[in-house]
Amino acid sequence: xxxxxxxxxxxxxxxxxxxxxxxxxxxxxxxxxxxxxxxxxxxxxxxxxxxxxxxxxxxxxxxxxxxxxxxxxxxxxxxxxxxxxxxxxxxxxxxxxxxxxxxxxxxxxxxxxx
Amino acid sequence: xxxxxxxxxxxxxxxxxxxxxxxxxxxxxxxxxxxxxxxxxxxxxxxxxxxxxxxxxxxxxxxxxxxxxxxxxxxxxxxxxxxxxxxxxxxxxxxxxxxxxxxxxxxxxxxxxxxxxx
Numbered sequence: 381x382x383x384x385x386x387x388x389x390x391x392x393x394x395x396x397x398x399x400x401x402x403x404x405x406x407x408x409x410x411x412x413x414x415x416x417x418x419x420x421x422x423x424x425x426x427x428x429x430x431x432x433x434x435x436x437x438x439x440x441x442x443x444x445x446x447x448x449x450x451x452x453x454x455x456x457x458x459x460x461x462x463x464x465x466x467x468x469x470x471x472x473x474x475x476x477x478x479x480x481x482x483x484x485x486x487x488x489x490x491x492x493x494x
Numbered sequence: 495x496x497x498x499x500x501x502x503x504x505x506x507x508x509x510x511x512x513x514x515x516x517x518x519x520x521x522x523x524x525x526x527x528x529x530x531x532x533x534x535x536x537x538x539x540x541x542x543x544x545x546x547x548x549x550x551x552x553x554x555x556x557x558x559x560x561x562x563x564x565x566x567x568x569x570x571x572x573x574x575x576x577x578x579x580x581x582x583x584x585x586x587x588x589x590x591x592x593x594x595x596x597x598x599x600x601x602x603x604x605x606x607x608x609x610x611x612x
Contacts, residue, residue, distance in 0.1 A: 411598050423585065423602035436599050468537055474598060479527040479589050480546055483600060485539035 382407065384473050384486035392492045398459040401489045405452050405473030412454040413483060414446060417468040426469075429454055430476065458491075466493045495520055498586050500603035507576045507610055514561070515571040515606045517586030528569040529587040529600065530560065532580075539585070545569060576610045583607050 385404040393399050405412050414426040425438040429448035446456040452473070458465055468490050472483035499518045507513040519528065530542040545553045545560045553560040561570040573580060584607075587600040 413598050413600070415600075415602075422604050425599050425601075428598045430598070438599075470537075470539060472539070472600075476598075478598075479525060479591055480544065481598070482529070482541050482544060483598065484541060485531070487536065487538040490537070 384471055384484055386469075386471050386486035386489050388489060389487065390490050390492075392494065393461050394494050395461055395463060397461050398457065399461060399491060400455055400457045401469055401471075401491075403454045403456075403471030403473075403486060405454070405471075406484055409473035409475055409484075410452050411474045411476055411481070411483075412448055412452065413472045413474075414454070414456050415470045415472065416440075417470060417488075418466075423470075426456065461493045463493050466491060496603075497521065497601035498588055498603035500586055500606050502606045503604075504607045504609070507573075507608065509578060509610055509612050510575050512572060512574045513576055513608065515573070515584050515586075515608065517569045517571065517603060519567050519569060519586070519588050521567075521588065521590050523590040525591065527589045528560070528562070529589070530558070530569075530571045531585045531587060533583040533585060533605070535582070542584075543571065573608075578610050578612065581608060581610045 387402045411430045413428040428436040432448045443459045448454045468488045470488045472485045474481040474483045526547045528545045532540045543555045543558045559572045583605045585605045586603045
């Protein structure tokens with residue numbers, strides 16, 4: 381069974397540009413969550429999608445957005461990139477968003493903003 | 495207040511020895527789940543073990559066990575017979591909400607860097 385796939389693995393952008401990251405969940409998983417990981421702030425929750433609906437959102441500016449498609453694949457978009465957006469972006473999928481459902485993570489997309 | 499606290503930034507253990515990684519949590523929800531993940535230098539988060547707040551027994555998965563002390567709000571990870579490949583960052587995480595909740599958010603600690611030496 382294929383795991384969570386994130387593309388691209390590495391990305392270099394310049395300030396002011398926008399970027400789109402993609403996440404394909406494990407087959408059968410309908411919940412997709414996104415996290416940002418930086419050395420300074422650690423792992424921070426961005427948002428969660430379930431059945432194409434955003435159910436939960438972390439404390440990030442409106443430049444960060446996402447969506448989920450009918451096949452559960454998800455994308456997140458960051459507009460007007462800032463240097464501080466450089467981070468590892470992790471996507472996780474689970475069957476649903478229930479407490480006991482394990483979130484399985486992808487390998488991440490490492491974004492560098494120059 | 496921090497939801498998850500991991501007080502050990504780094505831990506060292508000799509191969510084949512056991513090691514305990516500390517985790518305390520803070521929640522007012524009666525129903526919650528506790529998770530441990532391993533993150534090697536490659537970046538991928540690997541699920542290790544899960545403990546539900548209503549579980550009577552401590553969770554075990556192979557060489558991993560979770561020492562769950564509900565009254566103290568602690569959920570320490572015990573790795574028995576450490577291996578060189580266990581060297582990685584370890585994160586404790588929590589999900590809150592009553593059963594049936596559809597909120598999938600995980601709260602993470604800052605992690606503990608474990609180094610296993612020969």
